[in-house]
Amino acid sequence: RRIGMPEAVYCQSKTVQEILAILKHHRDTSNEAVLLTRCNNDVVGAVSKLYESMTHPLYVFPGLEIEADYRTIVVGTPTKIDAKVGVLTAGTSDLRVAHECMGTLFALGIHGEIYADVGVAHVDRVLEILPRLEDFDVIVVVAGMEGALASVVGGLVSQPVVAVPTSAGYGSSFDGLTALLAMTATCAQGVSVMGIDNGFGAACAAFRVVKRYTSRAKRL
Template sequence: MEQNELKALLQQVAEGQLSVDDAVLQVRTAPFTDLGFAKIDCHRGIRQGVSEVIYGAGKTPEQIAAIAGKMREAGQRTVLITRLSAQAAEFLQQSLPLAYHAEARLGIVGEMPVPQGRASIVVAAAGTSDLPVAEEAALTAEALGSRVVRLYDVGVAGLHRLLAHTEELMRARVIIAVAGMEGALASVIGGLADCPVIAVPTSVGYGASFGGLSALLSMLNSCASGVSVVNIDNGFGAGYLAHMINRIGEEA
């Protein structure tokens, strides 16, 4: 159960549409469920507004299936699984309603939420090689309930491609800039937009890019104000943070 669901439940009690005992039954879950190999945080959605997400790398398909199954039993409608291999996804699809996005290595179990509010998150990717990370960010934000606009292959090597989308950039509540090489896209967008920019360095680039370290340092040293940086290839972290900013904006 997430915060908006809890608020709706309490509103029903306040209006006399639901008894106190029935409401208690709906929230009567332990703080966590112990599976031995994992302790599932059942109350994270109430505390933080977003339910727990499964990190798939390093877990067996059986472990992921057990965790996702328990989360659904606890009432979680959308279960997000990041860094999910194709082999594990094939196993999970035998028992769970899993939609697998191979490019982003991301699985979504259950229904996608209807986007909340009118504002959007823009995900801008410098090049086609950055799309796996960009899609991880975009799908994460969508799975959490945000509206996403994708601007792909808009890197600074052809600046006119980005400037053709100035209107979308100006309408965004938050922008995710995904780039490898020298990572200049985040600074350019930061100098154009009036909203927070989340920079995501990718491991795309030639030898001296050092697996994304060059883009990371460039983004950390951006001269544009309002640019924050997540870790190399961390599309999930960017999508999650962008959703939080978007949600706060809607509440305000």
């Protein structure tokens, strides 16, 4: 894996049997952490059971207590990187994508923090959290509907901003197409965009940035 990212399994279109087979094969051949995205309850249950009797740690996002069919599992403990990523969401329906991003950041060894429901219809919320954003190396903006949060945040911070359009919403949101077009048409300078609902990809984009920091720092 030349580009240095851990094994990731996209579980949405796989059966529990297929997923367990992949995990068993991984266990036999590698010591690295594994990331499983888009896990429903059955997958979470089966994977938890597989590792129950083992010493391998298991992390589930957004937490075991919540029922959801869009969770992220990390098997094994990732090596930490000295980097922080802020994940902002416009509404509460964008949270499942934000949590996929958080789970992936964890698998990549990056510290992530969520700031939820700071959509631009109440622009003071963004302004309030602005000072706290300075700490982050990368800022991920997750938003559905018209996705305007990406433009506002992009104009307020100087770090890399990665925007993730979501399929949240109804009607004129057209399953994320509206937010996708709006975000790629943003008038904020240098905001780049991931595919619809691709919280995983946003975390990987952040990883590329912070990994380069590290390798540059080493050169010093």
